Amino acid sequence: MKKKIAILGSTGSIGKTLIEILKKEKDKPEIVLLTINTNYRELLKQVKVFDVKNIIINDYKTYLHVKNILRNKKINIYNKFDYIKKIFNKKIDYTMCAIAGFEGLKPTLDIIKYTKKIAIANKESIICGWPLIEKKIRRYKSDFIPVDSEHFSVWSLMKNIKSSNVEKVFLTASGGPFRNLPINKFKHITTKQALNHPSWSMGKKISVDSATMMNKVFEIIEAKKIFNFRYNQLDILVHPKSYVHAMIKFSNGLTKILIHETDMKIPIFNSLYPPFKKKIKSKKIDFEILNNLDFQNVDLKRFPIVKLIKSLPERGSLFETIIVSVNDCLVKNFLNQNIRFLDITRFFFRIINDKKLQKYKLKKPKNIDEIKSIYEYVRVKTNDLCV
Numbered sequence: 001m002k003k004k005i006a007i008l009g010s011t012g013s014i015g016k017t018l019i020e021i022l023k024k025e026k027d028k029p030e031i032v033l034l035t036i037n038t039n040y041r042e043l044l045k046q047v048k049v050f051d052v053k054n055i056i057i058n059d060y061k062t063y064l065h066v067k068n069i070l071r072n073k074k075i076n077i078y079n080k081f082d083y084i085k086k087i088f089n090k091k092i093d094y095t096m097c098a099i100a101g102f103e104g105l106k107p108t109l110d111i112i113k114y115t116k117k118i119a120i121a122n123k124e125s126i127i128c129g130w131p132l133i134e135k136k137i138r139r140y141k142s143d144f145i146p147v148d149s150e151h152f153s154v155w156s157l158m159k160n161i162k163s164s165n166v167e168k169v170f171l172t173a174s175g176g177p178f179r180n181l182p183i184n185k186f187k188h189i190t191t192k193q194a195l196n197h198p199s200w201s202m203g204k205k206i207s208v209d210s211a212t213m214m215n216k217v218f219e220i221i222e223a224k225k226i227f228n229f230r231y232n233q234l235d236i237l238v239h240p241k242s243y244v245h246a247m248i249k250f251s252n253g254l255t256k257i258l259i260h261e262t263d264m265k266i267p268i269f270n271s272l273y274p275p276f277k278k279k280i281k282s283k284k285i286d287f288e289i290l291n292n293l294d295f296q297n298v299d300l301k302r303f304p305i306v307k308l309i310k311s312l313p314e315r316g317s318l319f320e321t322i323i324v325s326v327n328d329c330l331v332k333n334f335l336n337q338n339i340r341f342l343d344i345t346r347f348f349f350r351i352i353n354d355k356k357l358q359k360y361k362l363k364k365p366k367n368i369d370e371i372k373s374i375y376e377y378v379r380v381k382t383n384d385l386c387v
Helices: 013-023 040-050 060-069 081-087 102-114 123-140 149-157 183-188 204-212 214-227 265-272 304-311 319-335 341-352 355-362 368-386
Strands: 004-008 030-036 054-057 076-078 094-097 117-120 143-146 166-173 234-238 244-250 255-259
Touching: 004 013, 004 102, 013 040, 013 094, 013 265, 030 040, 030 081, 040 054, 040 060, 054 060, 054 081, 060 076, 076 081, 081 102, 094 102, 094 265, 102 117, 102 123, 102 319, 102 368, 117 123, 117 265, 123 143, 123 214, 123 319, 123 368, 143 149, 149 166, 149 214, 149 244, 149 255, 149 265, 166 214, 183 341, 204 214, 204 319, 204 341, 214 234, 214 304, 214 319, 304 341, 319 341, 319 355, 319 368, 341 355, 341 368
Parallel strands: 004 030, 004 094, 030 054, 054 076, 094 117, 117 143, 166 234
Antiparallel strands: 166 244, 244 255
16 A cells, blocks of 8 residues: 655745655655745656645645646645644544745644644744644654754654653754854855855755754754753764764663764654655765864854853743744844844843743643734834844
8 A cells, every 4th residue: 555645835945855765765755745945846746756646735826826727736825724624534644744934834723733744844833832833742642853953863763762861962963054164254244154054955044044053042942852862961063074873872781873974864764754665876985084073162252152051941931932933033033134144042031031921930831822913013023123
């Protein structure tokens, strides 16, 4: 029987990588649903290859355009994620949640009940809505796999091991494009420079997050939530070669590391198939890199955003949504050249240190409407500062 799959965010880098993996299957799986925002040209290619019958297009103009293009095809085309419940009448095998940004939370929550396995590559969903996601995963008995290379590595190393048996987890960071740039030149950083990541090919938003190292702060928050760690069990190591993705020191004296080349197809492939049921072509072990891993502590003068970790509440709260909202808005303003690179961190701390917002550290998210409300409130507040 063909594997049934849904891909939320099929035209982003994660979605396209998964599509390329599936194309190589001798017996192509049935892709039940694809979702996009605006990249309809890439979507049309995917629909043709896999004969997809259900599409959700978030952007209304793109939705109308695609509906016209495919008007003579027997394809269901929707504009809202609310139609997920109409598309599925029983569980499919696998869902990849790779919609970028906060918009990925609702569809992630909506589809959990309809999938046996859910792979999540959306940071914001886990950071803002993990209590809601975890509750649904348990309720509908869905298997969860994190797809970010760092979290997939921790997940692989932590199988059948309790978080209480861990002394320290190190997540690695490349250091981004400004790891060696003199700090006195940061005030002249351009958008183009910030998008020039040395190790990974990523979207604009996450590339800027890598340049500030906010993406690694997000990954620390994710790891804490997913694996039930304490923040003092988690740390960041700068590792320019991006070959080691996670390192864990256990209470029994053993330390394990997980390495693989800088290619997201490896964690995605392993999230899709049971262990060793299929093979993937990969490069030989690079002993030259292993002989010079070059781990470094984070330079807090260069990456002051990392200081945020020490002030985060141990209990999950709406404060994490505030962090996501502020950062989303500031990065967008930087990409639109409304603010400078250094303003991202400067404005970030100015906003989150507001006494009214600090109170949300004590408030646990109850539902998605509450999360959306605080996200939007903070977005407006942040935009006002950028004008």
